[in-house]
Amino acid sequence: MRKILKIILKNCVLILLLIVPFSLNAHAAQRTDINSLVENAKALDNKEVTVQGEAIGEMMNRGEYSWVNVNDGTNAIGIWMKTAEAKQVTNFGDYKHKGDTVRITGIFRRACAEHGGEADIHSETFEIAAKGNTVAERISSEKLISTVFLVPIAVFLFILYFKKVRKTATEQ
Amino acid sequence: MKIRTNIVSSIEIISYYTGYVVLCTALLLIIPALTALIFMEWNAMLDFLISVAIATIVGIALAGIGWRTKQVKANIQWKHGFVIAALSWFVLMILCAIPYRLSGHIGSMLDACFDVMSGFTTTGLVLTQDLDHLSNALNMWRHMLTFIGGQGMVVLALTIIAKETSGAYRLYVGEAKDIELVPNVKGTTRIIWKISMIYLAVGTAALWIDGMVIGLKPVSAFLHALYIFESSWSTGGFAPMTQNMMYYHSLSYETITIVIFILGSFNFGLHYAMWQGKRNELVKNIETQSFFITSTIACMLAVYGLSKAHLYPNTISAFRRIIYNVLSAHTTTGFGSVYARQFALEWGDFGILIMVVVMLIGGSACSTAGGFKGLRVGIVFKGLIMDVKKLLCSERSRKAYKFHHIKDQILDDSVVKSSSLIIICYMALFGIGTMMGTFYGYPLASSAFEAASVTGNVGLSIGVTSPAMPAVMKIYYIIAMYMGRLEFLSVFALIGYVAGGIKKLCVKSLKLSLKIVS
Amino acid sequence: MQRKTNQTKGLFSELLGTFIYTGFILIITAVIMR
Numbered sequence: 242m243r244k245i246l247k248i249i250l251k252n253c254v255l256i257l258l259l260i261v262p263f264s265l266n267a268h269a270a271q272r273t274d275i276n277s278l279v280e281n282a283k284a285l286d287n288k289e290v291t292v293q294g295e296a297i298g299e300m301m302n303r304g305e306y307s308w309v310n311v312n313d314g315t316n317a318i319g320i321w322m323k324t325a326e327a328k329q330v331t332n333f334g335d336y337k338h339k340g341d342t343v344r345i346t347g348i349f350r351r352a353c354a355e356h357g358g359e360a361d362i363h364s365e366t367f368e369i370a371a372k373g374n375t376v377a378e379r380i381s382s383e384k385l386i387s388t389v390f391l392v393p394i395a396v397f398l399f400i401l402y403f404k405k406v407r408k409t410a411t412e413q
Numbered sequence: 414m415k416i417r418t419n420i421v422s423s424i425e426i427i428s429y430y431t432g433y434v435v436l437c438t439a440l441l442l443i444i445p446a447l448t449a450l451i452f453m454e455w456n457a458m459l460d461f462l463i464s465v466a467i468a469t470i471v472g473i474a475l476a477g478i479g480w481r482t483k484q485v486k487a488n489i490q491w492k493h494g495f496v497i498a499a500l501s502w503f504v505l506m507i508l509c510a511i512p513y514r515l516s517g518h519i520g521s522m523l524d525a526c527f528d529v530m531s532g533f534t535t536t537g538l539v540l541t542q543d544l545d546h547l548s549n550a551l552n553m554w555r556h557m558l559t560f561i562g563g564q565g566m567v568v569l570a571l572t573i574i575a576k577e578t579s580g581a582y583r584l585y586v587g588e589a590k591d592i593e594l595v596p597n598v599k600g601t602t603r604i605i606w607k608i609s610m611i612y613l614a615v616g617t618a619a620l621w622i623d624g625m626v627i628g629l630k631p632v633s634a635f636l637h638a639l640y641i642f643e644s645s646w647s648t649g650g651f652a653p654m655t656q657n658m659m660y661y662h663s664l665s666y667e668t669i670t671i672v673i674f675i676l677g678s679f680n681f682g683l684h685y686a687m688w689q690g691k692r693n694e695l696v697k698n699i700e701t702q703s704f705f706i707t708s709t710i711a712c713m714l715a716v717y718g719l720s721k722a723h724l725y726p727n728t729i730s731a732f733r734r735i736i737y738n739v740l741s742a743h744t745t746t747g748f749g750s751v752y753a754r755q756f757a758l759e760w761g762d763f764g765i766l767i768m769v770v771v772m773l774i775g776g777s778a779c780s781t782a783g784g785f786k787g788l789r790v791g792i793v794f795k796g797l798i799m800d801v802k803k804l805l806c807s808e809r810s811r812k813a814y815k816f817h818h819i820k821d822q823i824l825d826d827s828v829v830k831s832s833s834l835i836i837i838c839y840m841a842l843f844g845i846g847t848m849m850g851t852f853y854g855y856p857l858a859s860s861a862f863e864a865a866s867v868t869g870n871v872g873l874s875i876g877v878t879s880p881a882m883p884a885v886m887k888i889y890y891i892i893a894m895y896m897g898r899l900e901f902l903s904v905f906a907l908i909g910y911v912a913g914g915i916k917k918l919c920v921k922s923l924k925l926s927l928k929i930v931s
Numbered sequence: 932m933q934r935k936t937n938q939t940k941g942l943f944s945e946l947l948g949t950f951i952y953t954g955f956i957l958i959i960t961a962v963i964m965r
Binding site: 684 | 953960
């Protein structure tokens with residue numbers, strides 16, 4: 242009797258060990274490249290997708306909801322999300338900044354009727370995967386040297402040219 | 414007083430004027446350098462300072478070689494005009510590519526030249542990577558290039574030339590603008606610039622205000638307004654972000670660009686006439702009539718054809734995704750409101766075909782637009798009707814057929830012939846481009862779409878244009894964009910001149926070697 | 932002065948004309964999509 246109970250218990254634990262990771266996976270959904278969304282737009286239309294990328298440019302407040310454009314290196318797309326959530330994004334990508342990395346799960350629409358037929362994602366869950374930062378600019382020494390060398394030559398030639406133009410004008 | 418020989422060689426004449434054009438355009442590089450300074454983008458600032466320096470040195474060197482031209486006030490001929498226009502575009506292409514290459518967003522000098530040529534010719538195809546992280550300086554430069562390219566660099570130099578030269582008209586025609594607004598060329602170019610400057614103010618203001626309404630911050634709204642105006646008016650199609658028009662998610666923003674790019678695609682002569690009080694020119698002109706007919710038919714066909722596939726759910730969607738792109742293509746602007754690949758994956762062959770046709774037809778002559786031009790389409794069409802009428806009516810009656818373009822003009826055989834010949838040249842350029850695409854393995858519809866975009870200087874992409882494209886195709890596209898914009902004559906003249914020059918050189922050296930031998 | 936009035940009127944006519952055309956195309960689109 243005890244032996245059978247032991248076997249059943251062992252199996253239960255085994256089964257639980259197998260099931261739990263799967264149920265966890267169901268939450269951490271498979272991430273899709275934004276470009277894959279475009280390439281498979283018809284197949285993924287109206288489906289729930291997860292994308293992760295850098296917030297770029299700036300947030301565009303349209304009242305209760307806002308647009309946040311996200312670029313994940315493969316392509317960029319607009320995310321329609323609650324303004325309150327969008328305001329959590331404090332860094333947006335541009336020349337001097339790396340934007341916050343955001344992870345969005347939402348419904349992808351190939352031609353959203355609400356937004357004039359645009360391909361977009363309406364966010365359902367939103368989280369900031371990583372905070373962005375200001376990118377410190379490293380000034381290239383080769384460029385600095387080239388500038389210091391070339392600019393004076395150009396200025397000198399230009400002054401010469403200008404003088405010659407003046408001279409020719411007065412001669413004529 | 415020194416006795417100077419009054420015979421100045423053609424090379425000196427060409428060198429002097431090319432150098433002058435190079436200098437003028439090169440000095441414009443100071444603007445992005447200043448932009449970099451204002452926004453404290455140090456690497457970008459160095460990129461542009463280096464470029465200013467190199468371009469200035471080259472410009473002065475070229476002008477210096479041909480200095481006698483100015484001293485002697487040499488006479489500039491038609492052949493010179495064409496060669497100067499063609500040559501300066503080529504030299505500037507390389508010089509203006511330097512800041513692109515230095516920026517780190519472009520893989521090779523070839524790709525950089527591609528983007529520059531795309532800007533000059535107001536095409537709008539892009540090989541620059543990671544637009545979203547571009548410096549303000551480089552974005553300023555890209556959009557400036559397309560604005561100036563639209564105005565024509567020669568027009569730019571002519572406006573600044575201190576004294577009136579008789580050769581000015583020949584330089585001007587070399588640039589494929591033969592509208593004579595006022596009897597002197599300097600006056601004409603000044604007017605073209607004035608019209609553009611006023612629209613620049615009005616258009617940028619409109620986009621700036623709307624930009625802030627849709628949620629952009631004031632400074633970025635202004636920059637975007639400036640860039641998008643320059644791109645719309647010049648029918649270029651560059652945009653500061655990866656998503657092109659889709660970044661703004663705004664019907665109002667898109668509509669303003671439609672108005673600007675349609676107006677930008679119109680003939681400068683038309684603007685001038687309208688601004689002088691001849692307000693019914695807008696409806697009488699053969700080009701606006703031609704555009705009205707072809708664009709309306711194209712829009713109707715596109716909406717009807719795509720609605721069968723139930724591609725877009727409602728009228729506003731159809732307007733923003735179908736009409737927008739058809740008009741963008743027809744005016745050869747190239748702003749896209751769908752992803753490039755969506756043309757290939759969703760629009761189907763019929764939709765793509767309509768796009769190919771309108772891209773080839775293009776906008777108006779003597780404007781910033783590309784393609785065959787509405788004028789030629791109108792002329793050839795009317796010429797066809799004229800021929801049919803001639804067949805039908807009696808041989809003894811003499812009738813003069815006319816068309817209205819700024820003023821009433823005679824529709825005779827030579828006009829129809831020259832229009833048809835240029836259309837044939839465009840078709841050839843398009844055909845070769847399509848063949849090349851299919852040769853390298855791209856599907857026929859995609860090859861045709863991209864080739865039409867290049868030939869008509871449009872800028873919409875179906876996905877073919879990318880850094881991974883074969884180098885031969887990149888080179889062909891550069892040549893095609895260039896030839897399409899200069900409308901063949903300048904480039905043929907340049908080729909002919911160079912070939913002729915080489916032939917003379919060969920004959921001379923042959924004679925010399927024969928003399929030595931005998 | 933007359934020239935400035937002409938220029939302003941010309942500018943407005945062009946803008947108006949283009950807006951009307953855009954509206955016209957929108958109407959056609961609505962009709963076809965129905």
